[in-house]
Amino acid sequence: MNRFKPNASVKTRILLAALLWSLIGMMLMVRGFFGISGSGLEWLFPAAVLIGLVKSGLVLDRVAEKNMLRILEKGENQCLGGIYSWRTWMLVLAMILFGRLLRASSLPLWFIGVVYFTVGFSLFWSSRKVWSVLSGSSKSPLNS
Numbered sequence: 001m002n003r004f005k006p007n008a009s010v011k012t013r014i015l016l017a018a019l020l021w022s023l024i025g026m027m028l029m030v031r032g033f034f035g036i037s038g039s040g041l042e043w044l045f046p047a048a049v050l051i052g053l054v055k056s057g058l059v060l061d062r063v064a065e066k067n068m069l070r071i072l073e074k075g076e077n078q079c080l081g082g083i084y085s086w087r088t089w090m091l092v093l094a095m096i097l098f099g100r101l102l103r104a105s106s107l108p109l110w111f112i113g114v115v116y117f118t119v120g121f122s123l124f125w126s127s128r129k130v131w132s133v134l135s136g137s138s139k140s141p142l143n144s
Contacts (some may be wrong), residue, residue, distance in 0.1 A: 006080040017083045021127035028120025052121030060112020060126035
């Protein structure tokens, strides 16, 4: 079974993690933008950014750093899907399901937009922690 496992270098796995955080964050911000735009509640964008910054600082920055340490500790030529633990993959699945439930709900589109924009911004902002490992601007065994 191991011969079918898509192994990748540390840098490749960190690049994938950075791309996932950034692209998913941007996708959620775009969806949130369209949910809020035209509602007359555009003043909610700065509030969503502020809440996203708080979430990023209190939760997601630590998650990103912990994830990078996990990748670095596993070393070279590990499974590409191993960029996240099983627990994290289950959390990702739960977040996807929550997003689908949110869209299927009868909540106002502007409210769903605020949730999407806030979560997207916090993911995108925290992706800087992952990108910093690749760019060499953080102290990591990867950059030595």
